[in-house]
Amino acid sequence: MSVLTMPAQPGHDTDAVLRPLPWRRMAWVTWRLHRGTLISVLAVLGAAAVFLVIAGLKIHHNYATLIACKPFSSAACQNLNSDFNNTDWTAGNTVAILMNLTPALLGAFVGAPLLARELETGSYRYAWTQGFGRVRPAVARLVLVAATITVLAWAFSQVFDWFFQPFLPQEEMTVLTATVFDTHGIAFAAWTLAGVSIGAFAGMLVRRIIPAMAITLGVYLVLALAAWDLRKYYPVAVVSSSQNINIGPSNRNSSWILGGWFTGPGGKPLSQATADKLVALTYGRYHKAFPHGYTEWTRYIPVSKFWPMQLIEAGWLLLLSAALIAATVWLVRRRAA
Amino acid sequence: MTVTMPVQPGQDTAGQPEPVPWRGMLWITWRQHRAALISVAVLLGAAAIFLTVEGLKIHQDYAAVLACRGGYAACQQVNNRFYGTDWDLAMAALVAMQAIPVLLAMFTGPAVLAGELETGTFRYAWTQGIGRMRWTVAKLALLAVVLTAATGVISQLYDWFYEPLLLAKNFPWYTATVFDTHGIVFAAWTLTAFCVGAFLGMLFRRILPAMAATFGVYGGLGLLTLLELRKDYPVALVSSNARLLANSRPTPTSPWILSTWDSAGTQWWRYIPASRFWPMQLFEAGWLLILSVLLIAGTVRLVRRHAA
Numbered sequence: 001m002s003v004l005t006m007p008a009q010p011g012h013d014t015d016a017v018l019r020p021l022p023w024r025r026m027a028w029v030t031w032r033l034h035r036g037t038l039i040s041v042l043a044v045l046g047a048a049a050v051f052l053v054i055a056g057l058k059i060h061h062n063y064a065t066l067i068a069c070k071p072f073s074s075a076a077c078q079n080l081n082s083d084f085n086n087t088d089w090t091a092g093n094t095v096a097i098l099m100n101l102t103p104a105l106l107g108a109f110v111g112a113p114l115l116a117r118e119l120e121t122g123s124y125r126y127a128w129t130q131g132f133g134r135v136r137p138a139v140a141r142l143v144l145v146a147a148t149i150t151v152l153a154w155a156f157s158q159v160f161d162w163f164f165q166p167f168l169p170q171e172e173m174t175v176l177t178a179t180v181f182d183t184h185g186i187a188f189a190a191w192t193l194a195g196v197s198i199g200a201f202a203g204m205l206v207r208r209i210i211p212a213m214a215i216t217l218g219v220y221l222v223l224a225l226a227a228w229d230l231r232k233y234y235p236v237a238v239v240s241s242s243q244n245i246n247i248g249p250s251n252r253n254s255s256w257i258l259g260g261w262f263t264g265p266g267g268k269p270l271s272q273a274t275a276d277k278l279v280a281l282t283y284g285r286y287h288k289a290f291p292h293g294y295t296e297w298t299r300y301i302p303v304s305k306f307w308p309m310q311l312i313e314a315g316w317l318l319l320l321s322a323a324l325i326a327a328t329v330w331l332v333r334r335r336a337a
Numbered sequence: 338m339t340v341t342m343p344v345q346p347g348q349d350t351a352g353q354p355e356p357v358p359w360r361g362m363l364w365i366t367w368r369q370h371r372a373a374l375i376s377v378a379v380l381l382g383a384a385a386i387f388l389t390v391e392g393l394k395i396h397q398d399y400a401a402v403l404a405c406r407g408g409y410a411a412c413q414q415v416n417n418r419f420y421g422t423d424w425d426l427a428m429a430a431l432v433a434m435q436a437i438p439v440l441l442a443m444f445t446g447p448a449v450l451a452g453e454l455e456t457g458t459f460r461y462a463w464t465q466g467i468g469r470m471r472w473t474v475a476k477l478a479l480l481a482v483v484l485t486a487a488t489g490v491i492s493q494l495y496d497w498f499y500e501p502l503l504l505a506k507n508f509p510w511y512t513a514t515v516f517d518t519h520g521i522v523f524a525a526w527t528l529t530a531f532c533v534g535a536f537l538g539m540l541f542r543r544i545l546p547a548m549a550a551t552f553g554v555y556g557g558l559g560l561l562t563l564l565e566l567r568k569d570y571p572v573a574l575v576s577s578n579a580r581l582l583a584n585s586r587p588t589p590t591s592p593w594i595l596s597t598w599d600s601a602g603t604q605w606w607r608y609i610p611a612s613r614f615w616p617m618q619l620f621e622a623g624w625l626l627i628l629s630v631l632l633i634a635g636t637v638r639l640v641r642r643h644a645a
């Protein structure tokens with residue numbers, strides 16, 4: 001019996017059957033390949049979280065002192081108010097701006113090099129010829145790294161939510177304000193996932209890390225700005241003829257007004273000229289006494305719809321990320337190696 | 338006749354190769370970094386076109402706002418166009434302007450040196466006839482000059498673009514976002530950011546960590562300057578002139594009040610008048626230039642010490 005040819009052993013090396021992917025081994029491979037990235041992200045977010053906790057305690061304390069100050073219109077309390085606005089709000093605003101940028105940066109620094117590094121350095125010739133092929137390890141790496149970064153981002157955004165608490169009433173923002181909505185609840189984690197997916201896809205498409213990073217930043221920016229507009233069309237808006245929407249000065253519970261129009265007797269829409277006359281008639285009054293039969297309608301989103309909107313946004317971002325990861329894996333399959 | 342020929346002076350004086358001309362580095366820098374240079378040119382060109390087109394529109398709209406007489410209803414559309422649409426656009430441009438120096442530096446700075454180190458091509462690049470020191474200095478200087486000049490032009494364009502909104506909203510000259518983008522400071526910050534990127538690239542010897550660190554260092558330095566350093570520039574005056582300083586409302590030419598205290602019944606102010614705008618610009622550009630030169634010197638020293 002020759003050593004070289006042996007009869008095929010069923011269950012051992014039948015060539016058409018794929019061996020099941022050992023996820024524990026894939027997790028180890030992913031860790032070894034990407035431990036630099038994962039540790040760096042953990043370190044940076046961790047340091048930032050520590051800073052937010054320390055600064056946040058001070059800001060919460062200052063704010064508590066501010067709202068306990070009575071009477072509010074006295075000089076001492078006004079000084080406290082402007083001090084809070086000048087020093088604490090400067091810090092808070094800077095952090096808020098950086099928070100809005102973070103998903104884009106994470107997408108560029110984590111997502112783009114994920115697979116592009118293999119292509120740029122040529123190590124794909126080794127990585128893709130391992131026993132499990134190229135598709136399933138690529139799926140494993142993408143999903144594991146994206147999931148880890150998303151969880152870290154979610155935890156970090158909870159710390160930021162707490163940090164930003166005093167500024168919502170103080171700066172008259174609501175949770176539906178675009179820059180606030182992006183960083184509260186689960187939106188931050190969803191946007192980070194989308195950023196990483198965009199980065200991975202761009203990296204696989206362009207096959208070079210630095211151009212992929214630039215593309216990721218650009219695409220993310222366009223998508224984020226489009227989403228600010230898109231939110232007006234989420235199916236949560238309310239139409240009402242009530243006069244009590246947002247009466248009084250704007251505060252953290254003010255609704256987001258999307259539009260308004262007038263109707264005349266019998267529910268007919270008015271011409272622009274008539275509408276202008278109505279506006280001129282009642283301008284400046286809180287409770288407007290319209291002539292009989294005329295109603296003002298407002299389309300708005302109340303603050304109570306925050307969580308439905310968060311779920312809608314997280315939903316379509318999750319679908320987008322899944323589509324991008326699928327596209328990335330498809331590119332891995334097709335790429336000649 | 339033997340093959341050995343007598344030494345010809347000026348041609349092959351023993352052991353002394355003629356230095357490779359600096360001019361060669363111009364072509365080398367272009368060849369190696371043409372992708373980055375073209376991308377920067379395209380992006381800044383698009384930004385310039387945007388600023389010009391929208392700037393003309395904003396100037397027209399502002400002129401319409403000033404010329405409009407007739408109260409609320411008649412001027413409503415004109416006001417909405419200027420204070421609504423134009424203002425949102427200008428805010429977007431403002432945010433983009435703040436991001437330009439750091440983004441340019443992140444994508445060009447580390448790639449110059451760290452790119453060579455990470456891929457190992459430094460073994461080839463640094464053994465060329467021109468030698469590694471001149472190679473490094475020429476490359477960094479060329480890229481720095483190109484970036485500084487380009488952003489200088491963009492900042493002048495942006496100044497003109499933003500002027501009507503400055504006047505309409507009464508932003509004081511010392512507002513960080515205004516001071517940062519007017520005059521020569523914008524180009525100086527881009528230069529410094531690029532030098533920070535190149536230095537950190539040489540320090541970390543890997544592109545991605547250098548990019549992240551450039552972002553962090555630039556952010557930290559920028560925040561430090563706008564929060565603390567500008568107040569300490571040696572241009573401040575001290576006065577007790579209450580007519581000028583008490584209850585001054587912010588306008589583009591109002592003095593920047595740094596601190597106030599009471600002494601023996603009179604109130605004193607430490608402030609910077611608007612006339613000190615250019616001295617402050619020159620002072621800031623000056624220390625940024627010194628910092629950039631130090632960073633380039635540090636980068637060159639690291640290149641010299643690097644084992645090849």
